[in-house]
Amino acid sequence: MKKVHVYANTHWDYEWYFTANESIIQLIYHMDEVIEALETDKLSYYFLDGQVSILEEYLKYVPKNLETIKKLVREKKLLIGPWFTQTDELIISGESIVRNLFYGIKTSLEFGNYMNVGYLPDSFGQSQDLPKILNGFNIKNFIFWRGLSKDVCSDREFLWSSDDGSEVLTYNIKNGYYYGGNIIYNDDIKTVEKNFLDGVSKENILLSVGGDQRYVDFNLKDRIKFYNAKTDKDILYVESNCEDFFKELRKENDFRKVTGEFLSPSNSKIHRSIYSSRYDHKYLNDKIERKLIYHLEPLMVMGQSLGLVPKVDMLEQIWKKLLLNHAHDSACGCNSDKTNRSISSRLIDVDQLSYSAYDYIIKKICESIEDKKENDVFIFNTLPYRRENPIKLEISTKSENFILQNSNGKNIKYDVISKEKVYRGSIKRTEGEHNPDLYYYITKIYVNYQLTPFSLEKITVNEIENIKTNEKRLTQDKFIEDSFYKIYFENETITIFDKKNNNIIKNAIYLEDDGDDGDTYDYSPPILDKKIKHYFKEQTSIFFNESLVKTLKINNCFKIPLDLKNRENEILNEEINYELTIELNNSGNIITHLTLENTAFDHRMRAVINADVLSLNSIADTPFGTIERLNKPEHLDDWKEIGWKEEPSPIYPFLNFVSLKNKEKSAIVMSKGIKEYEILENNHIALTLFRSVGFLGKPDLIRRPGIASGQEFKYIETPDSQLMKKMTFKFAIRFDKQFDARLIKEEYQKYSTSLPYYQVQNLNLFTNTLKYFVMHPLKEKLKSFENLIDFSVSKLSLSSIFPVDEKSYGLRVVNLNSEEVDGSLKINFGKYYEIINMLNEKIGVKQEIKNSKINISNVKKGEIINIKIYI
Template sequence: MTKKTAHIISHTHWDREWYMPYEYHHALLVELMDTLLETLERDPNYKSFHLDGQTIMLEDYLQVRPEMKGKLEQYIAEERIHIGPWYILQDEFLTSSEANIRNLQIGHRDTKQYGGKISKVGYFPDSFGNMGQAPQILKQADIDVAMFGRGVKPTGFNNQVSEDASYESPFSEMIWQSPDGSRVIGILFANWYCNGMEVPVDEAQAVAYWEKRIPDAEKFASTNHLLFMNGCDHQPIQTDLSQAIEVAKKLFPDVDFVHSNFNEYVDRVREELPENLKTVEGELRSQRTDGWYTLVNTASSRLYLKQMNADNQTLLEKVAEPLAAFAHQAGKPYPHHLFVYAWKTLMQNHPHDSICGCSVDEVHREMVTRFEKSKHMTEMIVNESLDSLLPQIDTTAFEGKRAVPFTVFNTSGYERSGVVEVTLELKRRYFSEAHPTVLAAEMKPEPIEPGVVIDSNGNAIDCEWEDAGVMFGYDLPKDKFRQPYMARIIKVRVQAQHIQAFGYKTLAWVPVTEAGAAATAEASSLVTGEFALENEFLQAEVQSDGALKLTDKRTGHVYDGLNVYEDAGDIGNEYMFRMPQGSTPLTTKDVQAERKLIENTAFRAVIEVKHNWSIPVSADETLKQEMLDVVDFPKRTAQRSTEMVPFVIVTRYTLDRGAKRVDVNVTMENQSKDHRVRALFPTGFTAETHVADSIFEVARRNNVPEQEWQNPSNDQHQQAFVSVSDGAHGLTVANIGLCEYEVSQDNKNTIAVTLLRSSGELGDWGYFPTPEAQCLGTNTASYSIIPHAGDVVASGAYAEAYSFPVPFLVRQTDVHEGRFAADHAFMAWEGEGVAFSSLKMAEETGDMVARWYNLAHEPRALSVTLPAAASGFYRSDVLERAGEAIASVDAQRANMDLGAAEIFTLGMK
């Protein structure tokens, strides 16, 4: 009989913040690290420790104990402390595609700084589901094994795992395959990541311990190598482990007990893997479970955090990084150090217990500050990049017209049009001239000469403007003290048309007397009825209950009853939604709403709807007692209160000229607890599946869950959008930070997007009240309704959805010569069914790198054109390393074939 090997891997799973505030955890981390270093120094038989796959633990420790850096580096170099590959252990579905990549990049970067060999394991010990493209991402980083605790076998209360061998994989080892075909070895913590914790030294206790643990591990292991994880959440170091291992060797001579590490364990497992391993494909979301413990509703806990995160991620990866890359082309150094700081600060909010909103209130208060810090640094990068670019844009086309030029930048990666607003200074006077109150008094009554907006060819563009009086401002010169001033200003709104991807368009405000014949631009209103709007592509009618009737003029298809609101009771917790047994959600269908037209210009119309609704004030008193008694949420009997409170919802429907979507902005005044609010979009389509934007893919998911599913809800994660199509027509709902949706089983395939969820406790293993998770007060939501022909990929509607959250940048300039034309694109690309992901400078090579991914499950062509500064193309990867050269059609254009579902990174010298 072949001898079994028990691989005991010491670790601690370090939730940086969770059921205690960050600094409580921080103090315990310092104590743990001190003990670890002492143990490594004292006990040469304590072979190694796995630092939870996240390098941020080193930063957090050295913040308090900087004098210990030398010892840390010593043990990392000796491979007694194993670090990487991540910066933090993220929630994979609530952080963007590029945030997952930056996490991997910065984890590798930090590992090199400590001089260590990276732990080449894709470590996902407690992610609440695993992204389908993880194998492809890992393989591109030279990692061919993933360790995970959830997503494949059902995990229940207290992390009890099903032993049903008929499930997706009979073994803890399996092959995990991405949509592109990339494959890694997947290893499930089938007995959780604590099955080797607190190994006894006492012989009698050790016999009982190992007689249970060894068979438990053998049930799932496909090889003779058994994994025992010596640690758990915030588990202190077992300082007598060496002695405990010697005791185990004495008591069980037929088992080879070794103090191991993941690299050694995986190497041994790889040698013995059987040929009959099962292959699991794509997303691992616990689809084949009863659905009660997927933790999916963390996607809607404290939605304000998800919205702040979406804004921050978009600003970093879709605005600041490409803009800084453009500025680099213009000669400005790329601020890698500032980007690393901004990303790290943002990613400190990305651990699963943080971004999931499933911690105590103190944790999430601190997250708001981090979001603001990251955002402010990113805004500084944006402003510095614009300050570098604007003087190099040639605006002499407006010379001699008393023009006030301004430039509109589009960094979304797709050509787009949109309404922008800019504050223009017509006159500026510095404090050095007179006291500011004197300046304001003198400037305020000065009349504003009527004007018009023109483009660089002198064509007039429809605009709206208003006199905005006098404004305070200041300059921060690089060579002198700050320079405060007062300025005479106007506010201008204009629709910027067809701005190229990665480009800009320069416009100018000029007096009507200077514009001449160009000032005759005219366009009809978009308002076609009392509460009806229409442009070239869409007809939208706001009905008496506030719902939207939308006609796609391109196909003639009509969608009725869109954007009805639903309110349901929630007696669950921050992890999981649970509607009270037997209760029925309330809706605004047929509830009379107030409607009014609040904006009507040549390029935009807005209808505002107000619902003066009433909903239950909370759950009844039973819920509080069930929480105190730690009754598991599926077994609760609480109902909704009979007391009602006002719930006011103000909705704004916006239709722009030339737009293929209707944008929706919602403001809710929430006075109620223990409930969930969703917007409903009945598609009316016959379809068995739908698609949702996920990490580097548009994931196809079943509308009806698997037969094992018992949870009445089938909520799921989304990134930018969810879409349903019957093949001929499709409806897509894009969003900003609204990460939870469900396609309802109501014979209408209704898309239900969560706008607000209120809950009063953390949940999990005890009672931790979270009153701030009730999200009382003002809550907002932004989303967009996009009808189209066919599905979201074939129709190209995905570009509309991806562009929706990305803001235009508008900045005033002056008339001057420059190296770049007034209207310009820094690069261009084409690719049907291909999505843009990022554009930035690589830190190690100094080259520009851009990333796309193929949304189709078949090959697609990608063509990229660069300006004259480029001297060559090469294939890169998610770590942005230089790979094989790519032949170009000419000096500035390269054509590539992307494989099915491929994530493709292009390096440009």
């Protein structure tokens, strides 16, 4: 006999074509139904969609029901968690996914309990790293819908493992989270059973009676009786929940074993090009994630070493506000304009909060340092690696000229980028009323200074009149050059000479624009299209070669059609103005910034990099690892014939870097905020900069036939998604002989993480918002420090450094090597350590840190290690 576990639930999109403010009203009244059904035993269980954020939102409006909610949660009638929000897995950082579960479980426990099952019923694809993330929280079971290929596993039940051997028993609700609703309103039992029995290989079956913002089915018990009475199969229907289902399922055996990511549209739409919708959101989210992970949390740990208590509760609230933007619809941008404006507003709020916290900690530390002097500049290295490349600083001085010196009084080389004369007195209506003694200078410079790992170091500004300074000077060269590359720009072609590989790469970077007849879910080529390539223009280029940072700047316009109609007729009647900047700074990276203003409709623009590496596969990073993907996916040519839901386009997500490699060399592209790539037939890496589209969903696309994605019954215009605005795109190119994921991860972190700094001065009170505010220094005077945490010789990669509580902090590291390694970390801040899980629970013996080292043996490939250090 097969046993069908029927569980009552709702799928509650936090926002979509409606805003969170609109859906909360529905939730307020919906929860009345839930409470009534559970208290009167109309339902034995009710599952609140695996995300506790909506319960927090609800109780803001109905706080009187808190004790009732707690009682139902404790009794395991109302099932909540484990997530804070229904996260996207493919374009959200690994640390954000971990925090989503951490704060989801923590918040659920405040209500009394949580459902110990991973549950992502609608995310647009599943990351290969999810099993090890779930295992890190003692979660061994997982439920999902989208992305599993029939070729990989036709069963609904299987064991899914990550590269480190972490494993979850997994159930694929391949008909969708809403299919079980049929037992409420459909008496055609044979058809209903035929569909949900497809792929069933075990005796226990899971059936979700849910749906988008679905009302409570008070008659569920009666309908279960009806199905039991009418079925002609050997089936027993029972009211159940997901935890009880897995307890029963685990008694069975011989599950198939599956590895890898799930990005196939064989059973359901997967939206392979959603990673480039609403680029503006994705860029800002990426920026905030880096600010929290690589700046704010490490700064709090630095502050701990100096006696500044970390505000972990404040940090939680900042993270939670960011996580509200990580639900699959929110993160991917497939929403109405009013919803996307709400997302923008929340992202801006989090950006301001994280920057303000960052600014406060920096100022508090620096203003508390013993023997500090006017014009001392304190620089923070928040990464556990040595930083050796030029540092960009903004210095405020009374005198126009100055020298920089290190703590030993030795002069430090720097180059002037720009200089501005500024008035600091009370503003007047005319400049003639200003006091000439109240002017000062703001000078932007590049400094040649090396920083030790995870350190706070001081340089001194000495103001000296009539001293010659090195200014960034325009040269007559037609190239820029450092120790790694020589980049030419002539005949409308960017050419890179890669010195390490002794290789010349022509047409190294260019822009490509084509029409987009799709929607916010998917790119779709128009039936009649004109693809345009732009190789820049030589007459607009300027070169700066005689400085620490070599710079090439190109200003021009890219002529494209205004809209799809003009594209059909091949009329180039719109100019996209842009500035392309390429920098070399002896880091091994070719640092590229592109700023443009989009003034055209319904098109896709990509930056294409000539990798000059022959390979059938690409390698991209994932939340806690890397993955190899086919440049031409399977079934690209016959997907319609075999009945797949959409084309398995060769368009893929990445977080921070993508690479092509072979036995001789490798090419890597790292980005800040760009999340989508495709490997073109000529082994060029195409980064999707942005997609400009005007509808939430459209039907019958070339790559996605059938009904519209999103809202099936209404065209919802989204003119804001045309992105008619100024945008900046940041990426870096790197050529090497070998592909080393650990090295690339480190290089990415150094490339993407700026160096916080603070100048002790009272001339400029607006270096940041908090500079104007007064504050007391810490009661105990501090000293600068060097090298608190050092990964320079470690075989493990940093994921995060974060405060745990007032007396401890955490390190999360991962083995990105292709084999098992022994890991060693140099720790100069802390007395004891223990291995913990991702809930910060102890799973190892507390040990003393001896000789400033923590040694970890036999770290498996891909394994995540969490360490708690007691200070």
